[in-house]
Amino acid sequence: MSTKPPSNDPPCPRCPNGGDLVRHGRFYRKSQKKWIRRWRCNLCLKTVSRATSELEFGQKKRQFNQSIYFLLCSGVSQRRLSLGLNLHRKTIARKLKFLAIKCRFRQNRFWLKYLEAPIERVQFDEMETSEHTKLKPLSIALAVCEKSRKILNFQVASMPAKGHLAKLSRKKYGPRPDDRAEALNRLFESMSPILTENAHLRSDQNPRYPVWTRGTGWQHSTIKGSRGAVTGQGELKKVVFDPLFSLNHTCAMIRANVNRMFRKTWCTTKKAEALTDHLWLYMDFHNRILT
Ligand SMILES: [Zn+2]
Structure with a gap:
């Protein structure tokens, strides 16, 4: 079953119309030893997380x-x-x-x-x-x-x-x-x-x-x-x-x-x-x- 993210989450940042995001598993950030929720867009089918829009995106030594x-x-x-x-x-x-x-x-x-x-x-x-x-x-x-x-x-x-x-x-x-x-x-x-x-x-x-x-x-x-x-x-x-x-x-x-x-x-x-x-x-x- 898919659940919508909390309302303070932005719509899909990847597509111009901003599709709805649905829960799509999680990933483990090794450097901070924590799990991060991933979402998937209904329209473009690409996945995003809170990390996508961060300036630290992709950093391996952020700690x-x-x-x-x-x-x-x-x-x-x-x-x-x-x-x-x-x-x-x-x-x-x-x-x-x-x-x-x-x-x-x-x-x-x-x-x-x-x-x-x-x-x-x-x-x-x-x-x-x-x-x-x-x-x-x-x-x-x-x-x-x-x-x-x-x-x-x-x-x-x-x-x-x-x-x-x-x-x-x-x-x-x-x-x-x-x-x-x-x-x-x-x-x-x-x-x-x-x-x-x-x-x-x-x-x-x-x-x-x-x-x-x-x-x-x-x-x-x-x-x-x-x-x-x-x-x-x-x-x-x-x-x-x-x-x-x-x-x-x-x-x-x-x-x-x-x-x-x-x-x-x-x-x-x-x-x-x-x-x-x-x-x-x-x-x-x-x-x-x-x-
Ligand atoms: Zn999208």
């Missing part, structure tokens, strides 16, 4: 997802994870990619909240890191809500090497594109729906910043930089009151919790995309769990 997510946001490197969890390095790298997609989804849902209650005060700045070598620096433009310290958005961009490395960098790797302006542009564009019309933005005294806030209706005030505190990951400042505290504290947390962002580390980013993925993970962890 590790949560620990990998937690540890990647807690300063553990990919290689140490693979050693600790007895998984291949490639599995960890793939998990990072997968988890980034998942965190992106979650953070996009988070954004809907801001659409209902736009933000008034935002702090933004750029952090520096590198891909492969210090000769190939990357810049991370970051915007943080002043009140809640939640990360609103970030953008990764390549930038040319500075100072004594500039000449060597050009010699070894040729001219390096400077995408920082474009990244800031994308950052501000993405934030415009979630800021109030007369939002107040704060940043350091970088001369490039006022260009973006001009003509937007947002107020922009700049704060003179001060010396870093020894304990502040080079981000927290040695002053009694830091007007950019929310931003600097968030940057310090990124430096402390994302292995490739540590101040002194031999664990470097190899690809800018992987850095972006890792930052999505951290942003999600930061916004949901830490703040």
Whole structure:
């Protein structure tokens, strides 16, 4: 005898008209040691289960997802994870990619909240890191809500090497594109729906910043930089009151919790995309769990 699934089950996801689903046995998921009900569509005769529409569909090591997510946001490197969890390095790298997609989804849902209650005060700045070598620096433009310290958005961009490395960098790797302006542009564009019309933005005294806030209706005030505190990951400042505290504290947390962002580390980013993925993970962890 066939029984209809509970009414909260969607109709058949495989055919456009959505046929009725009837019970059709079960299958055993080895990784989680549990049985999962399978349904069959009356129209297309294909079988579906709750797993069909999951992002984890087809994964064989899904039981590790949560620990990998937690540890990647807690300063553990990919290689140490693979050693600790007895998984291949490639599995960890793939998990990072997968988890980034998942965190992106979650953070996009988070954004809907801001659409209902736009933000008034935002702090933004750029952090520096590198891909492969210090000769190939990357810049991370970051915007943080002043009140809640939640990360609103970030953008990764390549930038040319500075100072004594500039000449060597050009010699070894040729001219390096400077995408920082474009990244800031994308950052501000993405934030415009979630800021109030007369939002107040704060940043350091970088001369490039006022260009973006001009003509937007947002107020922009700049704060003179001060010396870093020894304990502040080079981000927290040695002053009694830091007007950019929310931003600097968030940057310090990124430096402390994302292995490739540590101040002194031999664990470097190899690809800018992987850095972006890792930052999505951290942003999600930061916004949901830490703040
Ligand atoms: Zn169907």
